[in-house]
Amino acid sequence: MRMSQLLLRTLRENPADTDSEGYALLVRAGYVRRLSSGVYTFLPLGLKVLHRIEAIVRRELDRAGMQEMLMPALSPIELWDQSGRSARFGTDALPALTVDGRGGTYVLGPTHEEVVTATVGQEVESYRQLPVTVYQIQSKFRDEARPRYGLVRTKELVMCDAYSFDRNPEGMQASYEKAVAAYLEIFAAVELEATPVVAQSGAIGGEVNHEFMVPSVIGEDHFASCSACGYHANTEAAERQCSAQTAELSDVAPRRQVATPGVVTMDDVVAHFAADEIALTNMVKAIAATNADGEIVVIAVRGDREVRLPHGWDLLDDEALTAHRGLHKGSIGLVGLASHGISLAVDLELMARPGPWLCGGNAADTHDVSVVIGRDVEPDLVGSFVVVEAGDACPNCAGALELVRSVEAAHTFQLGLQYSTKMTGASFLDEDGTEQPLWMGCYGIGVSRLLGVLAEAHHDDKGLVWPKSVAPFDLHLVTLGANRNPDLQTAGDLLYEQLTREGFSVLYDDREGSPGVKFADADLLGVPIRLVLGAKGLERGVVEWRRRSDDGEGEVSLSGPFSELR
RNA sequence: CGGGCUGUAGCGCAGCUUGGUAGCGCGCCUCGUUCGGGACGAGGAGGUCCCGGGUUCAAAUCCCGGCAGCCCGACCA
Secondary structure, three states: HHHHHHHOOOOOOOOOOOHHHHHHHHHHHHOOEEEEOOOEEEOOOHHHHHHHHHHHHHHHHOOOOOEOOOOEEEEEEEHHHHHHHHHOOOOOOOOEEEEEEOOEEEEEOOHHHHHHHHHHHHHOEEHHHEEEEEEEEEEEOOOOOOOOHHHHOOOOEEEEEEEEEOOOHHHHHHHHHHHHHHOOOHHHHHHOOOOOEEEHHHHOOOOOOOEEEEOOOOOOOOEEEEEOOOOOEEEEOOOOOOOOOOOOOOOOOOEEEEEOOOOOOOOOHHOOOOOOOOOOHHHHEEEEEOOOOOEEEEEEEEOOOEEEOOOOEEEEOOOHHOOOOOOOOOEEEOOHHHHHEEEEEEHHHHHOOEEEEEEEEOOOOOOEEEEEEEOOOOOOOEEEEEOOOOOEEEOOOOOEEEEEEEEEEEEEEEEEEOOOOOOOOEEEEEOOOEEOOOOOEEEEEEEHHHHHHHHHHHHOEEEEEOOOOOOOEEEEEEOOOOHHOOOHHHHHHHHHHHHOOOOOOEEEEEEOHHHHHHHHHHHHHHOOEEEEEEEEHHHHHHHEEEEOOOOEEEEEEEEOOOOHHH
């Protein structure tokens, strides 16, 4: 590509309102432009990188035996009524955009479980056709509340989404493992470090799932990581253990109730009992929730910790809480729940150190002082119900957990029968002649997001530094002063043609302009190898090369061979 | 969805307090000199000052109402 003809304008100054270095460089170097909040145009250079990422994704998924297809971005809302997900549109869980057309309401697909289930369900009739995994690379639409970090969080995004269909849970598991392995190959190929972490599934549904987290300063999440044993989990899913502390409780004062009018929040409690010198770490924070079966459960954790709801549980809303005769907002506690049919889930830590605790009194404007678990109350359930913090003990090996800031670059799910039982036609005839629902998995990787993450991971103060595998060009050929030296011009043109013939993709800076401008642009654009052809080199019949990543340099003869440049 | 800030040339910004001819730097066009790390000189093009209403002889500037963008938080497949 001759640079004189490329639609490219580099900017000397950082654009306003860029919130990350990688994104600012993508704009300065002319790869992308923002059209509106969270909506981007890929200029020719940016599209080249996007296409290279897509090619790697295709290569690895094809190798894993998946088949590419293309579904429409637009789908009728009736399909989403079938799965029940249309009820959640417009909420933060599923910010789908819809379009009213003449044929009714359409959904601009935020993800494609419904469409693919309907499509593959229609094609698959027999177990003989299974397993099958399909994928597509396509634009997705999400009405993001707050787009951020350039291509990392957008309203329109290029995504690769794959879906597996199997006869049984074992098949699903095998397909899942294949997909995870393929995704890891993709990350290795684009030179990003991704860690699969156990996560919760949110609006997609299903049980087992992993997020592929790339550590980055522009990460929007943290995951818990144990360097000792390799345990990884999203903070929404991470567990931890607590070692039991022995305590002599026989002389602890009996439980007593204290009137605490107007004391609602933990801050209120701390203030109210300040005179008694009871620390927050000796208090219990208790909240009411509904579990996956819709039953009411009180979750109790140490006062200074944040409650983590298990997957499928929801916080009880204020209305339901006020209406319930056994619960009193601000005074939810441990003792006396059973008589109201409420079960008690207690965090590990409260068991490790059974008391005495200060907690709500389960009566209006009342708190309990000196509660001892095991003496005053028995929990129905014990588990890790707090959001992990750095330093908590790894659930596997008790090593100290770290929290790593990172971007979610891909997400894989074992969906099971979640969609195939709700949607019509998603079944097959098994060997024994019975009709069975399809066991599904789904696997999403953010292709345009990867571009943003790559720019953030691979740059320096001068500009972008693309890994070879995704760079827009292999070589960036710069001629110096060719406009006033016809021999140089000819030599540059020849070299450009020759390199292109030998299979290199070459960006040829044939523009007029001072060396400083050309060098600065070359650094900014980040092509892996820069070639400089000047008058001095021409005399000696050589062209200089310099590697962008480490400034390694050398010369090759103008007549070749050029293998050194590969 | 709450709180804060911003909207002026392609890009980055000043001007607004105290109303009166719309500016600077970069970029862009022409000519000349220069040119192996963002050159210099001369000349030039380019604006619904976010939108609508109000006050005023007069509004980029003051007032009211919108819209958009950014930041913090909430949320996040």
